Amino acid sequence: MLESATPKPSLSEGAYSEIRQALVRGDFEPGQRLSEPELALRFSTSRSPIREALVRLSHEGFVERLPSGRVRVRALDILELEQLYVVRASVEGLAARLAAPRLRTIDLEQMEKAQEEMERCVRKNDAVGAIAAGQEFHDLLLRECGNQPLIEVLSGLRARISRFRAVVASLGDYDPERAIEHRRILKALYQRKAEQAETEMIRHVNRSAAVLMGKLRKRG
Amino acid sequence: MLESATPKPSLSEGAYSEIRQALVRGDFEPGQRLSEPELALRFSTSRSPIREALVRLSHEGFVERLPSGRVRVRALDILELEQLYVVRASVEGLAARLAAPRLRTIDLEQMEKAQEEMERCVRKNDAVGAIAAGQEFHDLLLRECGNQPLIEVLSGLRARISRFRAVVASLGDYDPERAIEHRRILKALYQRKAEQAETEMIRHVNRSAAVLMGKLRKRG
DNA sequence: AAATTATTATCTGTCGACAGATTAGGTCAA
DNA sequence: TTGACCTAATCTGTCGACAGATAATAATTT
Incomplete structure (x- = not known):
């Protein structure tokens, strides 16, 4: 993608x-x-x-x-999902840290746009739209991290995770808390606080993981 | 491997x-x-x-x-090496953190053995042996991190990096400082200090990167 | 001789074929 | 009916072949 x-x-x-x-x-x-x-x-x-x-x-x-x-x-093993997320949190945190000092105004504008779209979808209770906008947010950030191997690694992890996500996509109840976390990340990026962006990103990914795994345990 | x-x-x-x-x-x-x-x-x-x-x-x-x-x-681009090491430091640090509470006595014994072998090689000025023992050290740790995707990611990064390392392998001057760093990591692992093991590992990888890139800039 | 074009040799992407291995299906005995 | 056994149908790993594309080489012109 x-x-x-x-x-x-x-x-x-x-x-x-x-x-x-x-x-x-x-x-x-x-x-x-x-x-x-x-x-x-x-x-x-x-x-x-x-x-x-x-x-x-x-x-x-x-x-x-x-x-x-x-x-x-391959089977959708929830233990594997957990492991994927552990790596992803760390690596995506790194991506945020690396991107923080590199993001140009236009990049931040695009992320702001994706963020606002996400918030709009959350208000409209449009889970599909919110998820799409959220992915766009992550994509924009990753693209500007300036580290090709990192992009490859993280893309792979995200793709593998998305298989699990698809299972519960029909549930459609998107947690608005994710949008708030994105906003926190974006704020740190605006302020060029790399470490903070990393921390917020790790927290965000971990919470996403917890929510997804919770859903999976209920249904799958 | x-x-x-x-x-x-x-x-x-x-x-x-x-x-x-x-x-x-x-x-x-x-x-x-x-x-x-x-x-x-x-x-x-x-x-x-x-x-x-x-x-x-x-x-x-x-x-x-x-x-x-x-x-x-593929060309051996030193910028790519730097990027590979940035990711590797983060990911291998994670591996150390995850492995810390999981390592069994036998694992620590094996790592101790690899470590002693490394120190022996350093004393004998046997660079090739020291490098081999050092890799064994990293392998043992990674194997016990308990996270399969992490193992795959890190193996891939290490393999790509080893191409660069091969270029200057003939130089053979192995920095004994690496062995000391390994010893610090091992100590943290003995004490089950996960965070510290992670920190020491990141530092170690970063220093290895600096040394290797320095050699490459001179020769390559 | 240098630049340009024509010619030849290779290479990749894709295809169908075949042998050995594996699986599925069916048969027969208990 | 269940289970062992045999048979038939698939499937994978590997091979060689071919067309179109690409690169290398030779021929030609300036």
Whole structure:
């Protein structure tokens, strides 16, 4: 979602992003086997592009290879989610700290815009919109952290987490507290208080984690 | 290096680890083009396993795909190294913090052993041995952090960094200060002081970074 | 000789094929 | 009905092939 242009729309690339999107949306059941011929049929390609897509997805933790070589959708283990969030909190805190002195006026304006959109959605009780605006907020911040490996790591973590989030997306009750935390982060960024931005971000991510895990424990 | 058993010694897997090892050792020049047919010949396989290996290596940041689709060995950009170390310091600090309350007696014993080996090598002026023992120290700690995504992230960062390290490995002058820092970390772990272990680890990684980058700036 | 164009050699992305391994399905015995 | 066993259908890992694209080389012109 953070990557830019498409220099070559290869079939592999297409298959990868479509399958990944399907996984994030929950179109495939956890535990479900994904057969290469079947996916190839579905995407009207041969197995080669599918294979590459699955190789990539397995290294990214979306699917796993059985000893037989078959691929199945990874289970949504709540313990894994917790671990993902532990790393994410730390790494996204770092991103906030690094971004704080780097954000240009235009970046802060965009974040302000995303923030206001989020607050508007919260008032309208529009959970889907609030979540989208919230992600935009995080995206904008990450993009300006100036550290490419960090961007890659965090993008990967966020993508893996979003699979879990999709499970309870239908619940739709977005906690307005998240918007308040975002506002605190933004304030620290305005004031160029890097450490504080980091602390607030870590707190925010941890609370998001707690809320999501709570929902999952109830439903899933 | 941290992963365990080999359930299936596939050609892809073999090609991957061999090419990766070659990259880490610096057998391939930065910027060098890697052609699939050539590598296939070298490993006595068809292009398929090579292709999978290269796909993986490109996502791990060892090689990059040109717009033409060709693959070349990524340049050793010192700015990238710096960024890698920034993330690594934070993440490895987290690993230390998480491991602190989890390490069993046997783990601490093994770390003590690695530490003593390192100190022995330092006294004997055996840089290669000291580096190896130092890596063992970090490996042992990471293995017991209890967070799989963290292990994956940190392994990836360390592997990418080791390419840079290989460039100046021939210099061989290992700074004994590193061993002292390890000892501080270990002490904090013995005392189950998680925060302190984290702080010491971050400091240690940052100093390693500074030393390595200093060497690179002189030579590279 | 330098620049430019034409020609040739490679390379990548993708495809279909095949063998060995695995799974699913069905059969028969208890 | 349950369980062991056998058979058939899939699937994966790997291979070679081909077209279109790219890079390298030779030919040609200035």
